[in-house]
Amino acid sequence: MANTDITSKSMDGMGPHGTKVGLLRVLGPAHVWALGVGIVLVGEYMGWNFAVGKGGAYAALIACWFAGILYSCVAMIDSEVTSTVAAAGGQYTQAKHIVGPLMAFNVGLYLVFAYTMLEAGNAITLGYLISVAADMTGATEAIDQKPFIILSIVFLAWLNYRGVLATLTFNLIITAFAFVAILVLFVASAPWSEGTMLAHADLMSGQAALPYGWLGVLAAMHFGLWFYLGIEGTTQAAEEVRSPARSLPFGTLAGIMTLLIAATLTWYICVGYLPWEYLGDGVNGAVAPLFSAAQLTGSDALIVILGFGTLFATLASANGCINDASRAWFSMGRDHYLPQWFGAVHPVYRTPYRSIMFLVPIALIFALGAPLDQVITFSILSGLLGYTFMPINVILFRRKWPLDTIKRGYVHPFHPIPAITLIALCAITYFAVFLGYGTQLIAMVTFYIVVSLWFHFWRYRFVKRADQFTMPWPKPRGY
Amino acid sequence: MWPMIETGAWVLSGLFALHMLWDWYKTDSTYSEEVLTSSREGEIEAMTEQHKL
Numbered sequence: 001m002a003n004t005d006i007t008s009k010s011m012d013g014m015g016p017h018g019t020k021v022g023l024l025r026v027l028g029p030a031h032v033w034a035l036g037v038g039i040v041l042v043g044e045y046m047g048w049n050f051a052v053g054k055g056g057a058y059a060a061l062i063a064c065w066f067a068g069i070l071y072s073c074v075a076m077i078d079s080e081v082t083s084t085v086a087a088a089g090g091q092y093t094q095a096k097h098i099v100g101p102l103m104a105f106n107v108g109l110y111l112v113f114a115y116t117m118l119e120a121g122n123a124i125t126l127g128y129l130i131s132v133a134a135d136m137t138g139a140t141e142a143i144d145q146k147p148f149i150i151l152s153i154v155f156l157a158w159l160n161y162r163g164v165l166a167t168l169t170f171n172l173i174i175t176a177f178a179f180v181a182i183l184v185l186f187v188a189s190a191p192w193s194e195g196t197m198l199a200h201a202d203l204m205s206g207q208a209a210l211p212y213g214w215l216g217v218l219a220a221m222h223f224g225l226w227f228y229l230g231i232e233g234t235t236q237a238a239e240e241v242r243s244p245a246r247s248l249p250f251g252t253l254a255g256i257m258t259l260l261i262a263a264t265l266t267w268y269i270c271v272g273y274l275p276w277e278y279l280g281d282g283v284n285g286a287v288a289p290l291f292s293a294a295q296l297t298g299s300d301a302l303i304v305i306l307g308f309g310t311l312f313a314t315l316a317s318a319n320g321c322i323n324d325a326s327r328a329w330f331s332m333g334r335d336h337y338l339p340q341w342f343g344a345v346h347p348v349y350r351t352p353y354r355s356i357m358f359l360v361p362i363a364l365i366f367a368l369g370a371p372l373d374q375v376i377t378f379s380i381l382s383g384l385l386g387y388t389f390m391p392i393n394v395i396l397f398r399r400k401w402p403l404d405t406i407k408r409g410y411v412h413p414f415h416p417i418p419a420i421t422l423i424a425l426c427a428i429t430y431f432a433v434f435l436g437y438g439t440q441l442i443a444m445v446t447f448y449i450v451v452s453l454w455f456h457f458w459r460y461r462f463v464k465r466a467d468q469f470t471m472p473w474p475k476p477r478g479y
Numbered sequence: 480m481w482p483m484i485e486t487g488a489w490v491l492s493g494l495f496a497l498h499m500l501w502d503w504y505k506t507d508s509t510y511s512e513e514v515l516t517s518s519r520e521g522e523i524e525a526m527t528e529q530h531k532l
Contacts, residue, residue, distance in 0.1 A: 020517040021510075087520045139481045147488035151495075158495040161502070239520075334518060344515040346506060353506070357499060470521030 023088060024350035026165045027241040032234045032251025034172035035323060037258050038316035039115075039230030041178050042122060044259075044266040045313045046282065047376065049289045051223035053280025054436075055216025057204050057271040062217050063224025064267055066425060068260050071228035073422040074387055075256040076412035077394045079249035082235040083409030085471060086244030088352075089331030090235030090324070091386055091393070096335070097471055098397045101463065103389065105455045106448055108332045110386040111236075115325035116359055117379035118230065120366035122318035123149045124375070128287070129311055149367050156319045157360045160326065163349045164240050171319050174312035179262055181309030185294055186265045188302055189272070197297065198272030208276050221432040222380070227263035229383050230317070231255050232390075236324040245409025253410075269293050322356065322363075329355040336463045337455070377437050381444045384433065388426045391419035400476035 051060040078091070087093045092111060096104035127145030134143045159167050190196050210216060234252040241247040270279055270286070273293040278285040286292045294306035330352030333342025346353040366375055395416055403411060412418060433441055507515070 020514050022518045089520075093520065134481050137480075141481075143481050144485055147485050147492060151488040151492045154492045154495045158499055161499050331520070334516075334520060340516055343518060344512075345518045347510050347514065348506075353499075353503065357503060360496075467519075470519065472521075 021345045021347045021350070023239045023345060023352070024164065025240055025242050027168060027237055027247065029241075029247040029250040029254070030172055031165075031168040032237050032241060032247050033255050033258070034168055034175045034316070035237055035320050036231045036234035036252055036255035037179065038171040038175040039118070039233045039320035039324070040228055040255075040259055040317070041175060041262065042125070042313040042317040043226040043229055044182065044262050045178070045290050045310045046125065046288045047226040048223055048263070048266070049270065049279050049286055050282045051220040051226070051280075052271070052276050053282065054212070054223065055218075055220040056208060056211045057267075057276050057279070058210055059212070059217040059220040060224070060271070061267055063220040064227050064263050066221060066428075067224035067227055068263065070225075070387070070422060070425040070429070071231055071259070072256055073418040073425075074232050074390060075252050076418050077390050077422065078232050078235055079252045079410045080408055080412045081394060081397055082238055082248050082252075083245045084406055086238045086241075086248070087331070087470070088236060088239035088327040090238065090328065091232065091389065092328050092331055093238075094235075094393055094397075095389060096468060097473075098393050098400065099389075101337075101460060101468070102452060102456060105332070105337050105459075106452060107386060107389055108328050108337065109448065109451060110382045110389075111328040112325050112359075114379050114382035114386065115230075115233065115321040115328070116363050117366060117375050117382065119153065119318045119321035119325065119363045120370070121372055121375045121379060122314050122321065123152045123363065123367040124372045126152045126311070126314045126318070129314065133307070146368065150364060152315065152318060153322075153360060153363050153367060156315070156322050157356055159319065160322045160356050161346070161349065161351055161353050164237075164323070164351060167319060167323060168237070171316050175316045178309045178313040178316065179258060181305045182262050182265055182269075182290065184305055185290065185297075185302060186269055188297065188299065189269060189293075191268070191272070198269070200272045203275055204271060211276070218428070218432050219435055221429050222436055225380055225383070225429065227266075228256070228259050229380060230320070231259060232383075232386065233320060233324040236327040239327075249410035266290060273297075322359070325359050326352050326355040329359060335468045337459065374440070377440050378444065381433065381437075381441060384426060384429060385444075385448070387422065391416075391423040391426075394419050400478070401473060402477060405474055405477070 048060070048064070051063045081094050081098070082090065085094045085097055089108065090111065092104050092108035095107040127149040130148040131143050131145055159170060189198055191198050212219070231252065234248060234255060238244050238248060270289040270293050273296045274286055274289060279289055288310050291306045291310050294302040329338070329342055332338045333340055333355065342355050342358065344354045345351070398415055430441070
């Protein structure tokens, strides 16, 4: 044992602690990429353009790139820590080992809320897309969106229930299609040609450049997150990849590179086709800006490709969210942070089937009963709380277990600059969120304080304290 | 056409949900709780490494 390490590809199996049924290690780096990019790419197809409404096209670009820096830090930090803490639960498990139980409980809830709310938001969007498709195909009456919202959640839950390999292979195919669709629209727009329909000079000059000044840039930061929100979800696959130390950093870093390209191309295409006033109104204007841009080209082929791209991106996001929320919930159950009943694994499909099923009605309640902007705001806020934890986590990780004590699958460069950058950008984003959604921010923080008190004074007594720290690490430095 | 597609969506939703519920019941009544909840975090790491450099 002493001669092997975490990068081993030859050793696997059920282990010495008595596991009879565990999650299945079947995934590769491409699945990790599909999980991360799949959750996020819907943000390129819709949602990011509210940043244009807040501050104009240039403000959206600045927000896009600042958020890109924020998420590059997230991806690098996550890649290092998770290549060492290779267990389901992702950041929850990292927090448990590195910070402590109360932090872990909170992070676990951030994850479940962020992904379940996002799943509900995706289902609402999917219902809307189907209604648009019905209108475009000549439906005489408005269709009922409910059956399509319910079908999307139940079908994807069923897919997740049946096995992780099929689930993420499905995600890989539809995510790749959605990404290629953006590339196709860019190439078809031919920005290098004199005959291009892109009109950046006309649409972005004068008052349109920065209509609300630098305050608009700050306000746009909130929706700049939408370009990348969810890439950190790759870590939830840690217990199901064949080679965690290789696949997780590879898939995560390839994912953030893909998103940086997709985000910049999306911005470039959309602001070149659509005036900022229309683009920035995601409710009555450009609900799906890439699709609107495709419609302006007048090409039926592009309309079909981008239509399916929008649909697939929405499905991929909901699918990845179900995968991630259920793994976080499962891990908390397995550690007795929640009833152990949730820590069950299906003996045939090897999935956390009870956690998958439990979260279905919750997602349905929010998808059918809550407005989209509120659902998405709670998802963003939970994600943001999670990002604030990450720099603290990695600084403690490097301090307690320096590089010469634990072998990492990936070591992120320039430490602690990414951690400091991340916490500074989080602070700016909190301010930006407070400007637009101060009440929700306070309500959310109050909620997490209340559940933290419940965990500290009641639930933690059920946790088997010695059982929850499973990594064969040396003692932390200073202890 | 769309009313039929709507009905189809309701039917498919019901079928997927019923299949999961049926399988859930079958699984829980076939296997003991001890087996189903026997998963422990970190098994592979415990088997493959001791973090000695």
